[in-house]
Amino acid sequence: MRIGVIAIQGNVEEHVNAMKRALKDAKYEAEVIKIKHKGIVPTCDAIILPGGESTTLGRLMEREGISSEIKKAANSGIPIMGTCAGLVLLAKHGDKQVEKTKQPLLSLMDIHVNRNAFGRQKESFEAPVDFKGLNKPFNAVFIRAPCITEAGNNVEILSTCGGIMVAARQENMLALAFHPELTDDSRIHHYFLKMIG
Numbered sequence: 396m397r398i399g400v401i402a403i404q405g406n407v408e409e410h411v412n413a414m415k416r417a418l419k420d421a422k423y424e425a426e427v428i429k430i431k432h433k434g435i436v437p438t439c440d441a442i443i444l445p446g447g448e449s450t451t452l453g454r455l456m457e458r459e460g461i462s463s464e465i466k467k468a469a470n471s472g473i474p475i476m477g478t479c480a481g482l483v484l485l486a487k488h489g490d491k492q493v494e495k496t497k498q499p500l501l502s503l504m505d506i507h508v509n510r511n512a513f514g515r516q517k518e519s520f521e522a523p524v525d526f527k528g529l530n531k532p533f534n535a536v537f538i539r540a541p542c543i544t545e546a547g548n549n550v551e552i553l554s555t556c557g558g559i560m561v562a563a564r565q566e567n568m569l570a571l572a573f574h575p576e577l578t579d580d581s582r583i584h585h586y587f588l589k590m591i592g
């Protein structure tokens with residue numbers, strides 16, 4: 396099994412390490428690789444889209460030819476996890492800011508997003524959130540975090556924070572407004588591993 400982390404920009408190393416830790420705990424064997432160029436996504440069994448800056452990430456992925464490969468993989472059922480900027484990119488619908496800058500989205504999940512719902516860097520925070528399927532709250536780290544403002548019937552909301560939607564699943568796709576890779580708690584990476592099977 397091979398898990399690819401899109402390594403164009405953002406929290407790449409943290410995701411690689413968190414995934415390796417989760418694999419070790421679960422006693423699964425898998426290769427975790429960084430994807431910088433076209434041609435690698437089709438060789439992966441799962442893809443992680445890290446946080447960073449969705450504008451930059453989206454544009455660079457498109458320029459590299461990685462975006463179309465991710466869309467193809469997602470549509471063929473390959474599990475994809477997007478965190479923070481990754482959640483923004485997975486969405487079909489952006490907010491006014493997204494429209495204004497014409498940033499490219501992957502348009503895979505039936506969700507509307509607010510790109511900077513929780514304010515700037517200095518408004519970053521941690522909060523315990525309930526997460527469907529986990530028996531105890533998850534300490535979620537929010538950094539310039541987006542949120543989900545609307546979701547289609549085919550989208551399952553997994554977590555809210557103060558009534559705001561911050562995690563969702565649509566079939567093989569998992570979107571999180573926060574950063575599970577920045578905590579020692581591997582439960583969400585385990586959840587994703589179960590999606591991979």
Ligand code: GLN
Nearest residue numbers: 446447448449479480539
């Ligand atoms: N709000 C940022 C964006 O739209 C994402 C922030 C993050 O990934 N930490 O790009």
